[in-house]
Structures are given as C-alpha cells and as structure tokens.
Amino acid sequence: MSPRKRAGGKPEAARDRLEELRTQIEHHDHLYYVLDRPQISDAEYDRLYRELKQLEERFPDLVTPGSPTQRIAGAPRPGFIEVEHTAPMLSLDSSDAEEAVRRFDTRIRAACGDGQVDYVVEPKLDGLSVELVYEDGQLVGSATRGDGRVGEDITANVRTIGSAPLRLRTEKRPVPSRLSLRGETVMLLADFERLNARLTQENKPVFANPRNAAAGSLRQLDPSMTAQRPLVLFAYELMTADGVELAKQTDVLEALADWGFKVSAETRAGVDIEEAIEVHHDLERRRDELDFEIDGVVIKLNDLATRERLGSTAHHPRWAFAYKFEPRREVSEIVDIVVQVGRTGKLTPVAMLLPVDVGGVTVSRASLHNREEIERLDVRKGDKVRIQRAGDVIPQVLERIPEPGKKRGLAFEMPASCPSCHADIVSVGPLDFCTNGLACPAQLKGRIQHFASRDALDIRGLGERTVEQLLDSGLVNSVADLLRLRAEDVMRLEGFAELSAANLLEAIEGSKEVSLDRFLYALGIPEVGTQTARDLAGHFGSLDALTAARRDELEAVDGIGPKVAEAIHDFLSSPATKSTVNDLIGSGLTLIESTPARDQTLAGLTFVFTGSLQSLTRSEAQELVRSLGGRISSSVSSKTDYLVAGGDPGSKYDRAVELGVKTLSEEEFLSMVPKGVV
Ligand code: IVH
Secondary structure (H helix, E strand, O other): HHHHHHHOOOOOHHHHHHHHHHHHHHHHHHHHOOOOOOOHHHHHHHHHHHHHHHHHHHHHHHHOOHHHEEEOOOOOOOOOOOEEEEOOOOOOOOOOOHHEEEEEEEEHHHHHHOOOOOOOEEEEEEEEEEEEEEEEEEEEEEEEOOOOOOOEEEEEHHHOOEHHHHHEOOOOOOOEEEEEEEEEOOOOOOHHHHHHHHHHHHOOOOOOOOOHHHHHOOOOHHHHHHHHHHHEEEEEEEEEEOOOOOEEEHHHHHHHOOOOOOOOOOOOEEOOOHHHHHHHHHHHHHHHHHOOOEEEEEEEEHHHHHHHHHOOOOOOOOOOOEEEEEOEEEEEEEEEEEEEOOOOOOOEEEEEEEEEEEEEEEEEEOOOOHHHHHHHHHOOOOEEEEEEEEEOOOOEEEEEEOOOOOOOOOOOOOOOOOOOOOOEEEEEEEEEEEHHHHHHHHHHHHHHHHHHHOOOOOOOOOOOOHHHHHHOOOOOOOOOOHHOOOOHHOOOOOOOOOHHHHHHHHHHHOOOOEEEEHHHHHHOOOOHHHHHHHHHHHOOOOOHHHHHHHHHHHOOOOOOOOOHHHHHHHHHHHHHHHHHHHHHHHHOOOEEOOOOOOOOOOOOEEEEEEEEEOOOOOHHHHHHHHHHEEOOOOOOOOOOEEEEEEOOOOOHHHHHHHHHHEOOOHHHHHHHHHOOOO
8 A cells, every 4th residue: 555545535535635736825815916806715724724734744746836835935045146038128218208208109199190099098006027938738937127137036935925827827718838028016005004114113124116126035045935915916028928919908907917927906998188188197096095105006908919010129118108197205404415426537517415204215315416417406404495305216306495584604615626535526517527537436336336346347245335344444446456355355354254364255256257348338328227237248249349340430339420430439548537447457357258249140130939949049039130130029010120030930831821921941040140159
C-alpha cells in the first residue's frame, strides 16, 4: 500500500476535490477582491481554504502553481532581476491644459478623416504600472515598467495580490495561449491610512502617499511582506492576446473583466471630445470621493484598428492622451533661500519652506531655478508663497502672496563666489556657474552620484551620504578614484564595517564592465539622456568611433539636432573629458562595445515575428533586424512589411494573410540578411 493511500483517500478522488475547492476559492476571491461583492462569511471561506491546504499537504504532488494556496511562494530574494518587456511599455502624452486635449482631438480627427470619433475615458490611476503575462491561462510573469524597455521581475510579489488572477477565468470566454496586459497597482485610500497608522505604531517611517505605498510594497524583496500589504490591481490595456479578435477598447475591458480582472467602474465610453472634457471635470470634482487616487483621465480612441494605424512615437501612443488634473496647491512661507551647486557647476537657489502637506506629500523645499526666476516671482525670505506639485511630484513656487503692511526681508542676491568652494562665478544669461570644475566638491559630488546612478554604472549602495563621506575623507577626489577604492579604506568610514565595505566594493567591482550606452550617460554629457546615449551607442558602436565623429556625422543620428551635436562634440573633444576617460579605463573600467550598424539593408522596413525560430532566438532575430536599420513591431498591421513565421505560427499569420502582408519563412528572412552578419 502506498503511503498516500494510507493517509486516506485516492489520488483520483483527491484530484477532483482539489480542483473543485480551487475553483470555489477562486470564485470567492473574484467576488471579494475584484467585484467587491463577497457572498460567504470569512469563516466559510477559511473552511474551504483549510480543506484545500490539508488535502494538498496529503498529496503534495498534486499542488499546482496556480493553486490559491500558492500565492505566497518563494523565499526573500537578494535583489530584483531585470526583464525586457515583450513590447516597449510606453507612457502617455499628457497635459493639464484643455487646449492640449483639443489639439490631440484635432490630430485624431485629421487622421481618421474627420468623421465622428469614439473615445473611451478611463480614470488615470495613480499607482505603479505593471505588465502581466499569462501562458495557457496561468500567470507566468510580471514586471514593473522600469525605463519602458527593461523592468524588474516582480512576479512573486504580484502573485500575492488578490485581484491578480493566478489562473484566468474561462466560463465566459476562452483564454488565449498567450496574453500580456498592462494595469496599475494601487493602494486604496482607507488601506493606506491603516498601513500608515500601523507603521507609526511600530515606530517605522510612513509613506507620503498611496502611490509610494503601492510602489514600496510591490518592490519588497520578500513576497510575504508584499502579501501583507493590501494592494489592488486594475487592468486597462491588452498588449498581446494571440488568437483573440477584439475590435474596441470597450471589448478589451469586457474581455479583461471576463478573464477575472478588476477594471475601473469609472470608465465612460462612446463620447466625443466635449463629453470627454466634461468627464474630466466631473471626476476632478469627485476626486476626493473615490476610494483610490487618480491624477487625471486617459482619453483613448475606442477603435483598435485605427489605433494600430496611428501607431506610436518613441515615447507614447498617438491614440491616447492623459488629461491631467490641475496640480494641487497650498500656501507656505519661505524661511530661507539657499544656493546649491549641481554636477555641471550650475548654481540653483532653493526656497526652504515651512513644511506643508500638498495633496499628501510634505513639501519643505522648492527649486527657484535661477536669478531671473526669483526676480520674476519677486520672492524673498519671509514671504508667503503658493506652492504646487507639478506633475504631482516636483514642488514649485507659483507666486508670492502679497501681505500689505508687512515689512519684507532683503532682496535675494546670488553669492559672489561658489558656496561650496568659493571659486569665481561666471554668469551665462540667467544662469550662474562655479568656475572650479571638478575641483569643486559640490560638482564632484554631483558627478559621482550621477556616475553611480541607476541608468549609469548602477553602483548599488552608493548613496548620497556615502559619497559625501568618501569626499570628506579625501578617499575620492575624482570619478576614477571610486574605481580604485580599497575595502580597508572604506571600512574606516563611519557606519561601515567589514561586510558593508565588502558589499560596496563588490558593487563597484560589478559595475566595471559597462555597456557603451550606460557609460556615455554616466559621463554626464550635456543634453544626453538615456535614450540619446543608446542611440549614439547603437549608431557608432564604439567610443573611438563616436569621439572621432564630426558634428555632421553626429547629426546623422536620428533625433540629434545641431545643438545637441555641438554639445556632444565639444564635450567629447575637451581635454578634461579625454583625461577622465583615460583615467577610468586605466582604473579597470571595461567598455562593452556593440557592433555598430554595419549595414542598413533593412532600413525603413517593419518586421513582425511569430512562431518559433530554429537557428536563432526571437530576441536575437529582432536585434538583428534593428542592427540592420529595420524596425520591429509586436503586432501585424497594414504598416507591417514582413511577417516572419517560424514553426507553429499563431493568429498573426492569419492577420498578415488577411491584410496582404508578405510572409517569410525563417530561411527566406535569413536570406535577406547580408552574408557574414549571422
Ligand atoms: S494606458 C500605451 N490607461 O499612466 C499606453 N495608463 O504616463 C498605456 N495609467 O504609465 C497606458 N491609468 O501607469 C493607461 N487607464 C489607464 C491608466 C494609465 C493610469 C498610468 C500608466 C502609465 C501612465 C501614463
């Protein structure tokens, strides 16, 4: 007799009962977490859950990853793993100005031939954007948006969210073999208040607003911590759904609800731009009555085929617009104006304010940008001012509030010398700069922080305080010094011990091999952000080729205009840059240089891949297309030039045939690639 049988019950009978219990529990989870309509008491639910748990303990072989008991699975992890999104997770074009919304509508109507346009208006949920991937109805992956291209794998944490189905519901409609979607993780206001009350009791720091609370909870390394945080997932966009034919965003929302997701009840469909604007005003008025924070509405074109035709820019889809609410405003007082020196040497006056709560965030300082801005605002120490959080994050001083009869403080004056190193100041238009370059501790500090930041060398654990300590102790006098640090020196800094010093050194060591694009970003070239750095790296392939490039050659890179080309050229040809780069390479930094665009054979052509390839992986094939100047799209549209169909192609193949898009076998595709490239 097998030990199982001795435990009582036959595996076959157990299998049936297990499935029954799981389906029942999923049903009640759905009623409770998604529909807010529980039908059984907590005690009844607990009974079902206990029975499932006990049965699974007796038949451990029958435990499935999709079982409700497996929501919290896995031990705490040392860090998050980065994952590349199936398709870029774009952000939305946005504004809080009605004219901008009308301009969006004009563009849409021009593109749609001026007929009646049909919009869907959804609340713009203020949480953390996430991608969820399902295969054969099972949740297999989830990631944060990250930089839009690469996010962090948070699957284990998302699994703990009650409103994120582990298995898709199948009663109402079939489930595609592969489904990926986008949604927002939020914390309800009441849960947020309760969480902060608990944290206060436990003497722990509280969260400034529900969005930070949601983000902080999702980014816990220990999934059992996330499980204790009451998070809610709202689904709002389908990214891929193999074999599913949907015509409208309203169908998408319905399908998402059928598969078991929570979709916002505040969605309005079938409206024109006037009505959409009305919905925005209405929601703004009712903003404080909702259970969750929203920061505007998203106006989306309902028709999916037109959406595909409109496509997107590098940053956002052309078919949607986020019409944001007016930023929140409050009144405070300027207690002082201090001057900070940034990594480029720019002097920035900052208003130190009496702390004030602006829509849930405590604001105690706001940048005043430059001399001219202070003159324009006419603000002085002691003045009352109106503060707003623009984009709901960065605080800014809007205006001075006149106080008739009150004696005002002295007008602000820029210091005559750098407040950090006392070197001379040079003025360029309204801006003031310290002339001391990297000999100025404040500039060096900014440079080092930027160099170590997430999109640059990503040296974990090198926070602002540590950088200050390294500079104050004299251990670091240049960016390259950072790479030459020794554990025994770091250990002598206050707050460091053997282990923490070793960790920092390990992080530094691990960052010494760096891709060219990150390195370019890390250098802090004026006008070069992460995207431009990637474009430059992709185009030139090596630092030598980039440094040798003339201005007109720089301008040949997509998106680089004369001004940026000049800034890059000046920066890279300066002796200071050359010596910094040499010093870095001499200190062990290794550049991973990509192969430059060898050949633009596929320029202007858009490819879609489907099915499994034999001789290279999907991402290798896509990379190949990009490196030859071609474009990749995740879905077939009339703008697709070629569909490359591997084994077992899905619905994309049918769609390509339907649209008359040329299809290629893997061999045919490879024959388009110049010899010697693969
Ligand atoms: S659609 C490709 N719908 O707003 C477009 N976004 O900057 C995908 N958001 O990152 C976004 N509510 O996190 C969409 N109903 C909604 C949304 C929404 C909130 C967030 C999302 C996105 C940001 C836009």
